[in-house]
Amino acid sequence: MKFISDKNLRKWLESLMGIGSLIAPMDLGPGLTLFSQIRDPGDVNLEYETTPIPPKDLFFPSSEALFRFSPSRGYEIPEIDGEAFLLGIRPCDALGIRLMDFPFLSEPADPRYERRRRRTTLIGLGCIKARPECFCTSFGIGPFDASNADAFLIPVKGGFLAEARTEKGAKALAAAELEEASIPIPKPPEVPSIDVGAVREVALSLFNSPYWERLADRCLSCKLCAYVCPSCYCFDIRDYPIRDGAERIRSWDSCQSPLFSRQASGYDPRQTKASRLRNRFYHKFSYFPGEFGAFGCTGCGRCVRYCPVNIDVREVLLAILRGEAKVA
């Protein structure tokens, strides 16, 4: 472990900004911290708790042009170049990016996502405080889990303990003035854990349970749960006419939307709110693990925090695990 003192932090951030763009948590208003492009290192807030929106949009923007096309000029594709540093990413959000790697990097890889992924160095940040909704330890990570980051920082008195995990991370740290760490690694905060091991098998037996109707009764189909989720990645693609051509835009979408799976004939395999809400949980805890071997949740607790009607993924998990969902 190395040590970056508070004094050296600013210099380090300045030198990172000399290499590429720096994206880090920044206060945008009272109580609102979001990952933003940093122009002044003084704007970086490394004491934030989880941001409302995870930094997934750095790789998979909420809305982006796939291309422009016109018969006279052919295709124009927005460039993605330069280096980027994503600083201060929490372990749950770093896991979220790893989870999105599965669909986006599997054959055929999504070229935009891949390019953004390749150009970005993830500099993780340990959590010295857990929020009441946090349950990341259920998914094999924890407040100091560095495994999905290129480099990792743990806040300590007077600065940060720093560790490089990959070559990219070492390169980023090389731009800092590092001291040998003399401070021991502090104890991470306690984060409650749900033993999710059996959830996949149990869920399969509860597919037709009335539990889903009951749960969905209060769901508003507002899609907030998906937009704030670091591992949700449903998308839509639409064309917009522009002068002498077309722009094709991809944007975030959610399987909670009533028209999401409705076919042209009017037929919809998921006609009810219950079947859509069930799909969200089944995708995360049954289909995604079946396809990629990992649960599609990071335990960040954002959906718990922001769902306007308090639909709580932890409660759903416990209900499934207890087989409770079977009871009408």
Next chain:
Amino acid sequence: MPKGSDPFLPLLAEVAEVRDLTPDIKLLRLSLREGRIDYRPGQFAILSAFGVGEAPFTFASLPEEGLEFAIRRMGTVTNALHNLGPGDLVGIRGPYGNTFPLEDYEGKDIIIIGGGIGIAPLRPLIHWFIKHRGDYGSLLIIYGARTPRDFAFSDEFDAWAGAGGARLELAIDPPGSPDWRGRVALVPAVVKELKPSPKNSIAITCGPPIMIHYVIEELRALGFSPGQIVTTLEAKMKCGMGKCMRCNVGDKYVCKDGPVFTADQISRLLEAF
């Protein structure tokens, strides 16, 4: 051309020919400007009407016959595609999806059961079975449409019925077409009446979900095992590559694991269809 590494960039094709098949189905024949698309029957492509959008369509011809699509007007994209004329530009990406395992059907009697635009994926099969008559047993084609004018490819019916050992049975839905001499019945009822034998045969069906549902029921009642019944499923799709998460039916993607499924596979899908 930037195609190659970017799976979202369609190849460019020109409309070579447009033909009215029915009042709401047109045949689009495309010719690629560059590049090539190798596909097998059952697979589909995603066509672009630039500025309007994309939608998936089955290849309605065998590869050696050229790129043909039978497109039913349903909404925005299909409307735009219907408005194209020779020389107009279309984007095409694909092929996507799985295929009919035609070799596995060799030596078997073939029953093809189509309804409406569901004839699109079945047409290359019909052409295939006619071309390779010797490799397969008998061929029974049941095709239903709303009215006599709604049969697509009626100019090919003589060829379909005329192929050695082939039989074509047409049916319209509601009565009220005075000139119609054929059957007036729903497709599942025709299956029930004709009682094709399950012995050493394969039944391949495509049409509206409700039709597929009852056709499978009738075939099952006749003794067909779920593995002998093959269908193609439709789903809403955006990417065609198992990424946009729009076409999953339980843990299967229609775009990657389908669109061709056996009734056996469908019965194991977690979501009702």
